[in-house]
Amino acid sequence: xxxxxxxxxxxxxxxxxxxxxxxxxxxxxxxxxxxxxxxxxxxxxxxxxxxxxxxxxxxxxxxxxxxxxxxxxxxxxxxxxxxxxxxxxxxxxxxxxxxxxxxxxxxxxxxxxxxxxxxxxxxxxxxxxxxxxxxxxxxxxxxxxxxxxxxxxxxxxxxxxxxxxxxxxxxxxxxxxxxxxxxxxxxxxxxxxxxxxxxxx
Amino acid sequence: xxxxxxxxxxxxxxxxxxxxxxxxxxxxxxxxxxxxxxxxxxxxxxxxxxxxxxxxxxxxxxxxxxxxxxxxxxxxxxxxxxxxxxxxxxxxxxxxxxxxxxxxxxxxxxxxxxxxxxxxxxxxxxxxxxxxxxxxxxxxxxxxxxxxxxxxxxxxxxxxxx
Numbered sequence: 372x373x374x375x376x377x378x379x380x381x382x383x384x385x386x387x388x389x390x391x392x393x394x395x396x397x398x399x400x401x402x403x404x405x406x407x408x409x410x411x412x413x414x415x416x417x418x419x420x421x422x423x424x425x426x427x428x429x430x431x432x433x434x435x436x437x438x439x440x441x442x443x444x445x446x447x448x449x450x451x452x453x454x455x456x457x458x459x460x461x462x463x464x465x466x467x468x469x470x471x472x473x474x475x476x477x478x479x480x481x482x483x484x485x486x487x488x489x490x491x492x493x494x495x496x497x498x499x500x501x502x503x504x505x506x507x508x509x510x511x512x513x514x515x516x517x518x519x520x521x522x523x524x525x526x527x528x529x530x531x532x533x534x535x536x537x538x539x540x541x542x543x544x545x546x547x548x549x550x551x552x553x554x555x556x557x558x559x560x561x562x563x564x565x566x567x568x569x570x571x572x
Numbered sequence: 573x574x575x576x577x578x579x580x581x582x583x584x585x586x587x588x589x590x591x592x593x594x595x596x597x598x599x600x601x602x603x604x605x606x607x608x609x610x611x612x613x614x615x616x617x618x619x620x621x622x623x624x625x626x627x628x629x630x631x632x633x634x635x636x637x638x639x640x641x642x643x644x645x646x647x648x649x650x651x652x653x654x655x656x657x658x659x660x661x662x663x664x665x666x667x668x669x670x671x672x673x674x675x676x677x678x679x680x681x682x683x684x685x686x687x688x689x690x691x692x693x694x695x696x697x698x699x700x701x702x703x704x705x706x707x708x709x710x711x712x713x714x715x716x717x718x719x720x721x722x723x724x725x726x727x728x729x730x731x732x733x734x
Contacts, residue, residue, distance in 0.1 A: 413634065413639075414634060417634050417638075421631045431634060431635060431638060435638070435641060435645060438642055439646060439649065443649060507628075511629055513625075514625045515629065533591075533623070533626050533627075554583070554584055557587065558583060561622060564622045564626075565619060568621060569618060571625050572617075572618075
């Protein structure tokens with residue numbers, strides 16, 4: 372990990388040891404340790420998957436699959452990398468596969484359907500701040516569409532960088548590429564987002 | 573410092589600075605540079621807009637029965653035989669013993685293969701051990717029978733050439 376990134380190194384390494392230790396206990400048949408890992412990462416994995424596939428039922432299904440695979444792989448688990456790297460590698464793999472299959476089946480039309488029937492129409496509350504809420508919903512919709520328009524790997528890199536606060540080396544391990552490739556992915560992705568979201572200043 | 577945008581050196585510092593994740597020393601370096609570089613200043617400004625916009629994007633809550641459904645799937649994926657259920661608590665103890673047990677089995681198998689056994693082919697060995705005596709006795713018996721029971725006529729017949 373680069374020294375210049377303002378991260379709590381002690382907390383990170385402690386978390387690594389703790390998670391790996393928990394997973395080793397799961398390997399020995401300790402269900403309570405699995406419950407702890409599930410409690411700790413359930414929400415972040417599900418949110419990551421939601422932002423990747425932008426479909427809540429699908430994201431939940433994929434999140435279940437992630438933890439199911441973690442449990443099934445417990446006997447072969449070796450703490451060779453950070454637990455979260457392993458966890459997000461599974462999640463990213465599932466999300467990228469789903470996106471590939473989805474593109475093959477339905478293309479881009481699904482996003483348009485959701486955009487028409489989604490959160491924008493749900494704002495039906497006639498409160499004094501309704502205009503403010505609608506503006507906010509429109510902005511969020513633009514953010515969502517801008518992220519959805521990114522190539523899958525760029526999107527995964529941005530989501531891990533922004534929301535999971537992963538450093539470049541960890542993102543590289545999750546995506547099975549070099550750190551310089553991750554930097555390149557991130558710069559291209561943020562460049563696209565800067566253009567698309569410039570009017571939100 | 574060199575301009576990160578023009579030289580492509582340490583471009584990531586600009587990203588981390590915009591996100592507020594850069595350490596103090598490098599933050600001061602970038603701040604000094606940004607004050608004098610309009611390109612980097614614009615980059616930081618635009619990147620902060622993106623960062624803030626992404627920060628407003630919240631995900632929906634998980635279903636209340638997420639864990640229940642997951643554990644249901646885990647139960648379905650478990651081996652359901654009574655033997656597996658019986659052995660599960662002992663797994664931590666017997667797992668390390670598997671290589672030792674396999675080695676013992678190999679040794680026992682090797683010993684059994686190289687030990688001569690009496691009952692491998694009893695008919696064959698018995699025949700080998702009694703055959704000369706038996707043949708000798710049989711010839712003697714035949715000779716005796718021939719001497720005792722054959723009539724002169726039969727003896728004549730038997731002595732005729734075929």
